[in-house]
Amino acid sequence: MRILILGGDGYLGWPTAMHLAARGHEVVAVDSYLRRQLCREVNVRPLNEVPELDKRCAIWQSLTGAKIEYRIGDLTEWEVIAGVFRDFGPQAVVHYAEQPAAPYSMLNRHTATLTLRNNLLVTANVIFAVKEFSPDAHVVKLGTMGEYGTPNIDIEEGWLEVAHKGRHQKFLYPRQAGSLYHTTKIMDTDLLWFYVRTWNLRVTDLMQGPVYGIFTDETEKDERLLPFFNYDEIFGTVLNRFVVQAVAGYPLTVFGKGGQTRGFLNIKDTLNCIRLSLENLPNQGELRIFNQFTETFSINELADKVKAAGTDFGLNVDIQHLENPRIEAEEHYYNPSHTGLMELGLKPHYLDDKTLAEMLQFVIQYRDRIDRDQIYRQVKWA
Amino acid sequence: MRILILGGDGYLGWPTAMHLAARGHEVVAVDSYLRRQLCREVNVRPLNEVPELDKRCAIWQSLTGAKIEYRIGDLTEWEVIAGVFRDFGPQAVVHYAEQPAAPYSMLNRHTATLTLRNNLLVTANVIFAVKEFSPDAHVVKLGTMGEYGTPNIDIEEGWLEVAHKGRHQKFLYPRQAGSLYHTTKIMDTDLLWFYVRTWNLRVTDLMQGPVYGIFTDETEKDERLLPFFNYDEIFGTVLNRFVVQAVAGYPLTVFGKGGQTRGFLNIKDTLNCIRLSLENLPNQGELRIFNQFTETFSINELADKVKAAGTDFGLNVDIQHLENPRIEAEEHYYNPSHTGLMELGLKPHYLDDKTLAEMLQFVIQYRDRIDRDQIYRQVKWA
Numbered sequence: 155m156r157i158l159i160l161g162g163d164g165y166l167g168w169p170t171a172m173h174l175a176a177r178g179h180e181v182v183a184v185d186s187y188l189r190r191q192l193c194r195e196v197n198v199r200p201l202n203e204v205p206e207l208d209k210r211c212a213i214w215q216s217l218t219g220a221k222i223e224y225r226i227g228d229l230t231e232w233e234v235i236a237g238v239f240r241d242f243g244p245q246a247v248v249h250y251a252e253q254p255a256a257p258y259s260m261l262n263r264h265t266a267t268l269t270l271r272n273n274l275l276v277t278a279n280v281i282f283a284v285k286e287f288s289p290d291a292h293v294v295k296l297g298t299m300g301e302y303g304t305p306n307i308d309i310e311e312g313w314l315e316v317a318h319k320g321r322h323q324k325f326l327y328p329r330q331a332g333s334l335y336h337t338t339k340i341m342d343t344d345l346l347w348f349y350v351r352t353w354n355l356r357v358t359d360l361m362q363g364p365v366y367g368i369f370t371d372e373t374e375k376d377e378r379l380l381p382f383f384n385y386d387e388i389f390g391t392v393l394n395r396f397v398v399q400a401v402a403g404y405p406l407t408v409f410g411k412g413g414q415t416r417g418f419l420n421i422k423d424t425l426n427c428i429r430l431s432l433e434n435l436p437n438q439g440e441l442r443i444f445n446q447f448t449e450t451f452s453i454n455e456l457a458d459k460v461k462a463a464g465t466d467f468g469l470n471v472d473i474q475h476l477e478n479p480r481i482e483a484e485e486h487y488y489n490p491s492h493t494g495l496m497e498l499g500l501k502p503h504y505l506d507d508k509t510l511a512e513m514l515q516f517v518i519q520y521r522d523r524i525d526r527d528q529i530y531r532q533v534k535w536a
Numbered sequence: 537m538r539i540l541i542l543g544g545d546g547y548l549g550w551p552t553a554m555h556l557a558a559r560g561h562e563v564v565a566v567d568s569y570l571r572r573q574l575c576r577e578v579n580v581r582p583l584n585e586v587p588e589l590d591k592r593c594a595i596w597q598s599l600t601g602a603k604i605e606y607r608i609g610d611l612t613e614w615e616v617i618a619g620v621f622r623d624f625g626p627q628a629v630v631h632y633a634e635q636p637a638a639p640y641s642m643l644n645r646h647t648a649t650l651t652l653r654n655n656l657l658v659t660a661n662v663i664f665a666v667k668e669f670s671p672d673a674h675v676v677k678l679g680t681m682g683e684y685g686t687p688n689i690d691i692e693e694g695w696l697e698v699a700h701k702g703r704h705q706k707f708l709y710p711r712q713a714g715s716l717y718h719t720t721k722i723m724d725t726d727l728l729w730f731y732v733r734t735w736n737l738r739v740t741d742l743m744q745g746p747v748y749g750i751f752t753d754e755t756e757k758d759e760r761l762l763p764f765f766n767y768d769e770i771f772g773t774v775l776n777r778f779v780v781q782a783v784a785g786y787p788l789t790v791f792g793k794g795g796q797t798r799g800f801l802n803i804k805d806t807l808n809c810i811r812l813s814l815e816n817l818p819n820q821g822e823l824r825i826f827n828q829f830t831e832t833f834s835i836n837e838l839a840d841k842v843k844a845a846g847t848d849f850g851l852n853v854d855i856q857h858l859e860n861p862r863i864e865a866e867e868h869y870y871n872p873s874h875t876g877l878m879e880l881g882l883k884p885h886y887l888d889d890k891t892l893a894e895m896l897q898f899v900i901q902y903r904d905r906i907d908r909d910q911i912y913r914q915v916k917w918a
Contacts, residue, residue, distance in 0.1 A: 232645070263614070263664045270660055271653075274723075278652055282645045305707070307700040316698055316710070318689040321869070325687070325710035328698070330729070337730045341656075341723040347712070348719045352863050352917055481734050487703070535734055 155432065158242060159183045160229055160280065161250030163190070163207050165381045166296070166365065166424055170248060172372035172379065173425040174432075175220045182242050183207060184235075184251070186228040188272065189382070189389070192258060192265075198386035198528045201398065201520045205378055213378050230275040232282075239287035246292045246432050247284065251276045252342075256300070256333035257388045257533040260480075266334050273338040274345070281349045290438070292356045294431050297343055299363040299417050299447060299490065300336035301329040304483050309490035312361065312443025332482050333535070347441050354439040358431045362424065363417035363447030366393035366505070369512060370422050381421075383516075386528040393418065393456055395529070397510070400464035400471045401517045402524045410478030412454035413485035417447030417492065420503040430498040444494040448502035463510035467518070479534045537814065538624060541565045542611055542662065543632030545572070545589055547763045548678070548747065548806055552630060554754035554761065555807040556814075557602045564624050565589060566633070568610040570654065571764070571771070574640060574647075580768035580910045583780065583902045587760055595760050612657040614664070621669035628674045628814050629666065633658045634724075638682070638715035639770045639915040642862075648716050655720040656727070663731045672820070674738045676813050679725055681745040681799050681829060681872065682718035683711040686865050691872035694743065694825025714864050715917070729823050736821040740813045744806065745799035745829030748775035748887070751894060752804050763803075765898075768910040775800065775838055777911070779892070782846035782853045783899045784906045792860030794836035795867035799829030799874065802885040812880040826876040830884035845892035849900070861916045 157174055161167040162183020171183045185207060193199065205213070207224040215221055223242075227234035229251050252273040253259065259269040277295070284291050302309045305328075314327040326347060329340040346357050373380045384390040385398035387407075396406050419427075427446050436442035451459075457473045464471040478484065496502075503509065517524075539556055543549040544565020553565045567589060575581065587595070589606040597603055605624075609616035611633050634655040635641065641651040659677070666673050684691045687710075696709040708729055711722040728739050755762045766772040767780035769789075778788050801809075809828050818824035833841075839855045846853040860866060878884075885891065899906075 232649075263668075266664070267614075267657070267660060270656060270727075274652060274656060275649070278649060282648070286645075305705045307698065307703040307705045314698070314700070314710075316689065316696070316700075318696070321689040323687045323689045326712065328696075328707035328710050329726075330708065334730065337726055340726050344711075344719055344722050344726070345652075348716065 156180045156242060156245045157432065158238065158244040158247045159250065160247065161185055161252065162224065163187060164250050164254065166421065167250040168210065168381050169370050169373055169421060170425055170428050171222050172214060173370060173429065175222045176218065176372055182223040182225060182238065184225045184227060184229065184238055186226065188253065192253065193389060196258065196388055198384065198388055199525070200382040200384045201517065201523055202377065202380050202383050204382050210379060213376060217375050229279055230272060232279060235279045235283045239283045244288055244291050246294065247280060248428060249277070249280050249293060249295045253335065255389045256335040259333055259335035260533055260535050269335055270338055274341055277342045277345055281345065281355065284355060285353050290356065292358065292432065292435055294358045294360065294428060295342065295346060297359045297361045298336055298339045299361050299445060300331050301340045301343060301361060302327060302490065303330040303332055304486040304488055306487050311445050311491045311494050312359070332480065350439060350441040356436055356438050356440060358436055358442045358444065360427060360431065360444055360446045363419055364391045365419055365421050365424050366391060367421040367509065367513060368516060370425055387531040387533060392453065396456060396460040397513045397517050398524060399529060400460050400469050401514065401521050402526060402529070403470065404526060404529050405472040405474035406457045406460060407530055408453050408457050408473055408475050409480060410475065411484035412457065412475060413452050414482060415450055415452045415486065415488040417445065417450045417490055418505065419446065419448045420509065422503045423448055423500065426500055427495050430495060430500060434498050445490055445492040446495060447492055449504055450488060459505065459510060463507060463514060467514050479532050481535045538562045538627045539814065540620065540624060540626040540629045541632065542629065543567055543634065544606065545569060546632055546636065548803070549632045550592065550763050551752050551755055551803060552807055552810050553604050554596060555752060555811065557604045558600065558754055564605040564607065564620065566607045566609060566611065566620055568608065570635065574635065575771060578640065578770055580766065580770055582764040582766045583899065583905055584759065584762050584765050586764050592761060595758060599757050611661055612654060614661060617661045617665045621665045626670055626673050628676065629662060630810060631659070631662050631675060631677045635717065637771045638717040641715055641717035642915055642917050651717055652720055656723055659724045659727055663727065663737065666737060667735050672738065674740065674814065674817055676740045676742065676810060677724065677728060679741045679743045680718055680721045681743045681827060682713050683722045683725060683743060684709060684872065685712040685714055686868040686870055688869050693827050693873045693876050694741070714862065732821060732823040738818055738820050738822060740818055740824045740826065742809060742813065742826055742828045745801055746773045747801055747803050747806050748773060749803040749891065749895060750898060752807055769913045769915060774835065778838060778842040779895045779899050780906060781911060782842050782851050783896065783903050784908060784911070785852065786908060786911050787854040787856035788839045788842060789912055790835050790839050790855055790857050791862060792857065793866035794839065794857060795834050796864060797832055797834045797868065797870040799827065799832045799872055800887065801828065801830045802887070802891065804885045805830055805882065808882055809877050812877060812882060816880050827872055827874040828877060829874055831886055832870060841887065841892060845889060845896060849896050861914050863917045
């Protein structure tokens with residue numbers, strides 16, 4: 155299959171590109187290096203050195219013989235995305251090309267506006283490019299479980315059948331998110347759903363939970379193929395951050411009561427979810443939505459797991475409850491459904507001692523590069 | 537009260553500015569003349585000549601002694617909106633500053649992107665400016681009944697109490713619109729609701745139905761104070777268009793079966809709804825939503841009313857059912873609630889023979905200016 159990966163330089167985009175190329179697909183990765191630029195702007199760095207796409211594609215080819223093409227360009231510009239579609243004629247598009255960090259979107263007016271503009275305009279351009287150049291192409295869009303927020307009823311998979319005054323209607327599950335970043339993902343869903351109905355697009359919208367880990371069959375081949383491992387408060391995901399804090403002897407930063415519960419998944423499962431979505435097409439005119447996570451944990455549970463695993467490594471791990479800089483429920487009902495991807499054949503990698511040990515080992519290897527000033531920035535929501 | 541009218545040159549913005557100025561409020565109207573520019577771009581003109589804001593403000597002042605200040609500037613630019621807020625310190629903001637036409641948003645990629653950018657970036661700037669300069673100010677935002685679409689259950693006023701598997705949650709009423717323009721209004725609501733929760737803003741979101749008419753206590757004073765009366769398929773609202781078609785001897789253009797039902801209101805009631813919303817503040821941290829219309833009609837019912845009223849004027853009015861260029865249900869359940877504004881004291885002006893006669897008389901007076909080529913443009917949704 156000819157597959158376009160938008161945001162192909164990212165934490166998930168690059169491993170996805172290799173995963174699909176390794177399975178014989180023709181892959182073009184597109185990125186504007188926005189995330190690299192934003193990390194420099196807020197003065198944070200990943201734990202590992204990550205070569206740019208030209209180098210990574212060359213390393214990948216030299217190791218495997220398989221090819222990944224790349225293009226550098228800003229997908230909010232029509233001529234960039236139109237050029238890629240025109241030249242490549244994708245059969246599928248995996249759309250990761252968004253500003254991905256909730257705390258970044260809450261820093262100030264500039265970062266909020268950038269997030270809103272980038273995420274909405276890229277999604278709109280993807281829709282227009284598919285309509286114009288590849289109307290049959292399957293768009294796999296990364297959404298987030300955060301779109302749903304923490305309602306007091308079960309979270310269903312994308313849709314909700316509502317009974318009201320004796321009548322019935324199926325709606326997009328009502329969404330209410332906890333950051334501007336997450337709100338732009340709600341808007342993406344609004345936009346995709348409108349054009350799916352109007353132009354018969356073929357879309358899978360994946361409501362993904364926070365991802366952890368760095369090792370996949372492909373990234374393990376060479377450390378230069380590993381994706382960004384951010385451990386800062388702005389771009390790092392929570393479990394990755396906790397593991398670095400444990401190694402650095404920095405108390406694990408739990409915000410507020412720590413009862414905040416989310417659905418998590420291993421980076422290996424992200425790749426499998428994307429592949430399974432690509433291998434099992436939705437219909438033309440269908441917005442198919444899957445909740446993409448494998449298990450739920452509260453932040454307290456994650457902290458306890460990292461503390462236990464760290465102790466096994468002889469680390470002295472403290473847990474510190476900090477005043478919550480975000481506006482969110484710290485104790486809440488949380489029961490999200492997630493059967494769709496399992497039914498397509500997903501075999502989850504659960505968060506076990508071995509996984510945590512691998513992550514700790516990786517971070518210990520890079521411990522000299524940890525910059526303690528990056529860990530806690532107190533990005534305030536209010 | 538110091539009231540800022542964003543989009544103060546528009547069909548509703550200008551009459552609102554006069555209505556509030558006539559009642560002793562200090563009013564600043566801001567506009568970029570975007571709508572004038574877009575009308576030129578698609579080669580349509582209102583039936584009447586509409587002077588620009590400098591002239592209208594001068595005419596208004598010479599007739600009434602009351603003052604309306606104006607500023608010309610693009611509110612997607614932060615320096616423009618920040619300057620206005622800094623200088624004026626508004627206590628209330630009426631936000632009409634959006635690309636307002638569903639057909640325009642569906643013309644092509646350029647018009648879609650312009651609609652998305654303009655509407656979202658202005659709304660975001662309004663939020664940021666209120667936060668930075670006037671955190672207590674009341675934002676009155678014009679939404680649209682079109683955000684709800686045509687669900688098979690009753691449309692409640694902004695919110696829906698959902699019972700699901702024995703548990704309960706109140707949600708923003710799920711929204712699913714019929715055009716990109718209407719979808720940007722859904723996104724506006726998403727954005728406002730997020731920042732109301734996060735920053736304790738004070739917002740009224742008015743879900744307005746299609747407006748008809750041109751006469752208000754203030755616009756009647758001088759024909760140069762009348763707002764744009766567009767009768768083209770792109771910027772004209774349906775009843776205004778039908779009245780012009782009746783006068784022009786052009787068959788009334790009903791799309792498809794004509795069972796499409798919407799909630800309508802007289803322009804006089806728009807002004808009263810805005811004023812009542814301003815006089816009755818929501819709480820800080822509250823997103824108050826009203827459904828703003830006074831009665832529902834199907835398109836067939838409107839066409840029949842115009843035909844009957846036109847016949848009384850000796851006009852020969854035909855009704856023509858055209859193939860529907862839009863994607864919409866042509867027969868559907870429609871039972872929207874609209875009690876909130878009535879409870880605040882709204883006394884509706886219903887669509888009666890007198891109102892239709894006034895509209896017909898106005899259009900007959902301008903009949904030489906009707907350009908038949910503007911009436912039907914076949915803007916296709918698909």
